[in-house]
Amino acid sequence: MSWMTPKRAFIGAAAAEGGTKLNAFDNALLKLGIGNVNLVKLSSVIPAHIEWMEKVHDVPIGMLLPTVYAHIESDEPGMTISAALGVGISEGNEGGLIYEYSGYCTKEEAEEMVRKMVEEGFRVRGWKLKEFRVASAEITVKDKPAAVVAAVVMFPY
Template structure:
């Protein structure tokens, strides 16, 4: 992965909600890391790129910063959806997360949240909001996840560099 913040997504089925969530993380390629939840600010020097599924090249157990949205269900045939939306400015950017029972509901919620974030900050906004939304129809116990992967925490990067 590059210095971009990579937006990935996945879905999964298993016997329990937590196992389904783990399967969704595996589908997204981020299941072998200790995910550390970030608030939703994008540093000005970082860009956000939609990549889908990717196996991040970090060592097992690496603490990795993410902004994520997820939803699980144990109701067969129920739709679960999750998504992230972001908008950029010269000063940085903002990511928002949402989950609901449909992709359409997630998109509407994200647009509202991003509009609020834009009004809150007196920044030089550039372009339109971008959205990454993923939807899954549950077979037995299912989950969906969308995550913005910032990369390893600074101390993990330093430790890896020291081993090389």
């Protein structure tokens, strides 16, 4: 077990409304199952031999989890916001890359942005892209503040 080089990871995305932008963000994290932990923001590399989890299992409240995340909040009615994370996994699962995008755009546009970034990241490293995963969320603001978040959460065990 090591906080330094994570062993497992979870990827997901969610959208939510809330009474404030921060509560909306909090509610989106709760939907992902990571509203009761402490996210420590990372730049964006997947360790070798990572194992992917289908869901976030019970973790102690307030545990520090290294997380790559993209998010955006808005309280402008009618606007659509999206966040996406694109994950590229190398051949042999020797490592991977995560790129993030969030903005006033559709989910498809955010997904397309991160796909291109993953491809460039692999190309400049001379790595071979074996698998591409994407997590994205979109919401159109109505009468309450809204948030979208896409996250890769890493676990030490």
